[in-house]
Amino acid sequence: MGYAHYTLSDGREAGYGVEAICDKEGCDTEIDRGLGYLCGENPDGWRSEEEYGCGNYYCGSHQPDHECPSQGCGKFDPTGNLSCHRPAGHDGEHRDPDGSGFTETEEGEE
Structure with a gap:
């Protein structure tokens, strides 16, 4: 395409x-x-x-x-550079745009 x-x-x-x-x-x-x-x-x-x-x-x-019915998760990977590309409230791990999983870190955690 x-x-x-x-x-x-x-x-x-x-x-x-x-x-x-x-x-x-x-x-x-x-x-x-x-x-x-x-x-x-x-x-x-x-x-x-x-x-x-x-x-x-x-x-x-x-x-x-715009009141999207399927908003993004909004969580970021530990580097803060990649956001999760799954819908808000999803089950399971977060995924970046390439489909790789990541664990969210709490603010201030290194």
Whole structure:
């Protein structure tokens, strides 16, 4: 799959080459349907059930606050560089974007 232009399972066109409007109702901010505006890691049709995100595309103002029904875990690995890419409240270990497991450390623990 190329990322400039492709078709989602719901028939919408997506990719960084596709001009669009933010998916937040009432927002008319112009965006593209590239991965940078996507809620989650993969668009619908390519997303596993273990991934967070709703698969919609939001502007910078609405990306962090759009009442996503499948929010990310939000926990980080011990280095603080990689976040868990599983849904909030998941069971089992945390996983980074490559699928490798990690154990969260408490703040201040080394």
